[in-house]
Amino acid sequence: MQRSCALSATGNTDLDMVITPVIAILAALSGIGVGFVLGLIGGGGSILALPLLVYVVGMPSVHIAIGTSAAAVALNAMASLVAHARRGNVKWACAGVFAAAGIAGALAGAQMGKAFDGQKLLALFGMVMILVGANMLRGQSAGAGGEVRLTWDNAAAMVPKLLGIGFGVGLMSGFFGIGGGFLIVPGLMLATGMALSNAVGTSLVAVSAFGLSTAGSYAYSGLIEWKVGALVVAGGVVGAFAGTAASAWLGKKKRALSLVFAAIVIIVGLFIVARGVNAFF
Secondary structure (H helix, E strand, O other), rough: HHHHHHHHHHOOOOOOOOOHHHHHHHHHHHHHHHHHHHHHOOOHHHHHHHHHHHHHHHHOOOHHHHHHHHHHHHHHHHHHHEEEEEEOOHHHHHHHHHHHHHHHHHHHHHHHHOOOOHHHHHHHHHHHHHHHHHHHOOOOOOOOOOOOOOOOOOOOHHHOOOHHHHHHHHHHHHOOOOOOHHHHHHHHHHHOOOOOHHHHHHHHHHHHHHHHHHHHHHHHHOOHHHHHHHHHHHHHHHHHHHHHHHHHHHHHHHHHHHHHHHHHHHHHHHHHHHHHHHOOO
């Protein structure tokens, strides 16, 4: 099943998917896996949503997988946003400016992605996975940055950076149908100098906004499989609870787990590139 679905994942919009019990279970398990990683190491899990939908669930179109993935990632991000907001980690003014620019970028990126050949898009996504994994191996400094507020006094310096970086990240998020947290977090830190904990919480506003914008564009074109998306979201909630519990139990081993996950992301990216590179020739 995986082989035939991978070969047919060319972005055709006339491919209907029959949700069998096996596919339903695979979709839920994929969601559990994504949610577990997010809960365990605090990010990166959503980068696996697209390859899981294509190669494990067997979605018949890369574009439908992207639309479905974007919707699922947005809803999961909104759930995580509530928890971060309660902890006071969200800088709402910065998030609003960044997300507003990013929504415009996401809508433009989604239009570009829908017009792009499915196999080429998937191969490019594999390249992005390799870069994301390499960046995760480098790690980020939790102590970087400080307390930041967007005010009338610093708006002239901060707002242009938020708008420019926000649009660029949104464009990439919409094109690939990903949450883009791995770009949003460093982007917010670069634009504002905020601490990592605030950047992570604030990024979820943008992830939610970008995902909903991308999903809306794909839904308008009929490129979302809602039943599969619901199963992925439901699995993600279960996985997030399990991952959070495991994170507390493992404690200081989280960095080692992050490195292992980064290696897995790179390997999956290499696999996708190897399978899709022929699309460019």
